[in-house]
Structures are given as C-alpha cells and as structure tokens.
Amino acid sequence: MTTSVPDKMKVPGALWEGLKRVELDRAEVVRRAALPLTVLKDDTQISTAQFFALFRAIEAVSRDATIGLRIASGLDGAVMPLAFVAAQHARDFRDALNRVARFKRLCTPEDVVLVEDGDRSDIVFRWPHAAPDSIPYSLVDATMASLVELGRRGTSERLIPVALALARPEASRSALERYFGCQVRFNAAKDRISFRRDDLDKRFVTYNRDLLEVIAPELDRRLEHHLMSGSVAEQARWVLRRRLTAGRPDIRSVAAELAMSERSLQRHLTDEGVSFQALVSDTRHQLALEHLSDASLTLIEVAYMLGYEDKNSFFRAFRQWEEQTPSEWRVANLANRSMNG
Numbered sequence: 491m492t493t494s495v496p497d498k499m500k501v502p503g504a505l506w507e508g509l510k511r512v513e514l515d516r517a518e519v520v521r522r523a524a525l526p527l528t529v530l531k532d533d534t535q536i537s538t539a540q541f542f543a544l545f546r547a548i549e550a551v552s553r554d555a556t557i558g559l560r561i562a563s564g565l566d567g568a569v570m571p572l573a574f575v576a577a578q579h580a581r582d583f584r585d586a587l588n589r590v591a592r593f594k595r596l597c598t599p600e601d602v603v604l605v606e607d608g609d610r611s612d613i614v615f616r617w618p619h620a621a622p623d624s625i626p627y628s629l630v631d632a633t634m635a636s637l638v639e640l641g642r643r644g645t646s647e648r649l650i651p652v653a654l655a656l657a658r659p660e661a662s663r664s665a666l667e668r669y670f671g672c673q674v675r676f677n678a679a680k681d682r683i684s685f686r687r688d689d690l691d692k693r694f695v696t697y698n699r700d701l702l703e704v705i706a707p708e709l710d711r712r713l714e715h716h717l718m719s720g721s722v723a724e725q726a727r728w729v730l731r732r733r734l735t736a737g738r739p740d741i742r743s744v745a746a747e748l749a750m751s752e753r754s755l756q757r758h759l760t761d762e763g764v765s766f767q768a769l770v771s772d773t774r775h776q777l778a779l780e781h782l783s784d785a786s787l788t789l790i791e792v793a794y795m796l797g798y799e800d801k802n803s804f805f806r807a808f809r810q811w812e813e814q815t816p817s818e819w820r821v822a823n824l825a826n827r828s829m830n831g
Contacts, residue, residue, distance in 0.1 A: 497619040498535045499598050501544065506530070507569040508561035508632075514552055522547035538599055538619040545626035555662045558631030559669050563639060571597050574640070576705045579698040583641050583649075584690035587613065590637070593709050607785045607824070610652050612684045613637065622680060627658055631666070634683045638670060641685070644694035652684040722748070722758035723769060730773045734797040741766045775811045778804075782820045789816050 573593035580586035591602040601616040641649040650671035655678035745755040793804035
C-alpha cells in the first residue's frame with residue numbers, strides 16, 4: 491500500500507508515563523515485546539509492527555482486558571505530546587479533533603479521518619502500514635478513549651459518544667459501555683467512534699488562542715519535516731497532495747519544491763519503481779476517495795480540489811480507477827457506512 495506517512499515512530503513518552511501510572515514495569519513490557527531496551531530512549535525509532543507488539547505485550551503483562559482504557563483515562567495534559575496539547579487548547583471539540591487528525595502522525599504513522607454526515611460525526615483510525623485486523627485491542631481502546639477524554643476535559647462536560655463500533659469479538663462489554671456511556675457494537679466492519687454533531691460545536695473552556703499561535707506553526711514545521719523524511723516518492727506525494735488544488739503539478743515544479751533537478755527526481759522515482767504520472771494518478775485517486783467520503787462536498791468541488799478543470803475529466807478518471815462514477819461510489823459508500831453503523 492502506498493502512503494505518504496513513513497513507517498517509523500518514537501514511542502510516545504505519554505505511553506511510558508501511562509504504564510507507570512497503572513503500575514506496569516516498562517522494561518518487562520519491552521522484553522515481552524522482544525524489542526531492544528533502547529526503545530526506552532527518546533531517540534530510538536520503531537515500526538508499526540513493533541509498536542503493535544508493544545501493546546500486545548502490555549496486554550499480556552497486565553492480564554487486563556481493559557488496560558487500554560486505564561492507560562488513556564489515567565493521563566493528563568501535562569504528559570501528552572505537543573500535538574495533543576494543541577488540541578486541548580483548541581476553540582471547540584471540532585477544532586480539537588481536526589488538530590488531532592492533522593498532527594497525530596507526528597506521534598505515530600496513523601491517519602485520523604473525521605467525516606461529518608447529517609447530525610453525527612464519525613471518526614476512523616487507519617494504520618497505513620498494517621492490516622486492519624492486526625491492531626491490538628488495547629491500542630484501539632486507548633485511542634478511542636483519548637478522544638473522549640479530550641472532549642470531556644476540554645468542554646468540562648461528560649460527553650457521550652453516539653456509538654462505538656469495534657471490529658473484534660465481544661468482550662468486556664460492561665466495562666466499555668460504562669466508560670464510554672453508549673452501546674458498543676462488536677464484530678463491526680471497522681473500528682469507529684461517533685459523536686453528535688452538536689457536541690463538536692461545544693466550546694472548550696481550555697481554549698487558548700495565544701498558545702495556539704505559538705504551537706501551531708511549530709507543529710506544521712515538524713509535520714512537514716517528518717513527512718519529507720521518507721522516500722523520494724513519499725516526499726513527492728506530500729507535495730502533490732498540497733498542490734493539486736492549484737492544478738495538475740508538473741514534475742519540474744515538484745522537483746523545485748524538493749530542491750532537486752527534474753532529472754534527479756525522475757531517477758529517484760525510477761529507482762523506487764514508480765513513475766511521476768502514476769504517482770499523480772494514485773495521489774488523485776486516494777484524495778478523491780477521501781473527499782467523496784465527505785458528504786458536504788459537491789462533485790464539482792471535489793473535482794476542483796483534485797485540480798481538474800472540469801467535472802467530466804474527473805468523471806472519466808474516476809471510472810478508470812473504480813469502474814463506476816463518483817456518484818455511484820459515494821452512494822455505495824454511504825450505504826455501506828449506514829449498514830455498519
């Protein structure tokens with residue numbers, strides 16, 4: 491699977507602090523995960539597979555099916571990564587979730603997708619470098635709980651999700667429903683948490699505009715540096731995602747932004763087994779699916795956001811990608827989400 495997110499991360503310091511607060515020996519967890527003890531240092535990087543192994547070790551050492559909830563609910567803003575600090579001081583819950591979606595990949599190679607449809611908003615987490623069924627249950631729980639904690643602490647209210655869908659067999663239902671406050675659906679197509687759209691409009695009592703004006707530019711700088719640290723194809727894809735709205739970028743403009751010659755960029759892409767035209771097409775394809783999942787965008791708006799001069803050109807390209815029209819894909823996607831939610 492192609493992705494613009496490099497498969498590398500540093501274990502968040504908040505996780506080590508979380509283990510301390512639930513009285514788990516982090517060295518024992520690391521050994522159980524078959525990872526070198528150097529991961530306890532801030533500068534050691536690991537892959538998605540190793541990160542998953544760490545959470546499976548946490549489950550094994552704790553012997554607690556709800557350990558993910560305990561870790562996430564036991565943390566506070568003082569130990570959270572800078573990306574979550576920015577979210578905690580956002581204007582409202584929606585702003586906070588959008589900041590999490592943008593900056594979460596600074597902590598882990600993970601995509602956060604927020605889709606607002608009607609009176610509810612669905613949040614889905616994707617790990618581009620792993621199969622959906624390989625995500626440790628405790629990691630899913632901790633991730634979902636971190637959003638609930640963010641909303642509850644920011645609004646100073648006990649926000650209750652509309653629904654929680656988990657792609658795993660039923661277990662610990664009572665504990666999960668007691669914490670989240672809503673019914674939990676097991677054996678779902680994907681892990682998903684949903685909030686009322688009105689709840690996303692709720693102002694944060696922790697809103698700090700001055701702090702955000704300092705933190706946000708620094709996070710943007712770190713994010714761009716992080717994404718540009720991958721392969722040349724990943725770097726080019728990141729440039730394309732940002733520039734497509736202004737029209738179809740040519741290889742010369744992308745090379746210039748990457749501070750290399752057109753010939754050098756072409757050579758690197760060839761070495762990595764991808765052509766520039768294929769990269770443009772694949773990036774547009776992925777962005778098209780993301781934009782079409784947002785029911786608030788019209789088809790003309792989606793075409794424009796992908797850099798097409800007219801809707802017909804977009805329709806022809808989409809038929810080649812999905813063998814159906816954008817409208818047909820959107821209807822099927824919404825129907826599938828309705829069946830699974």
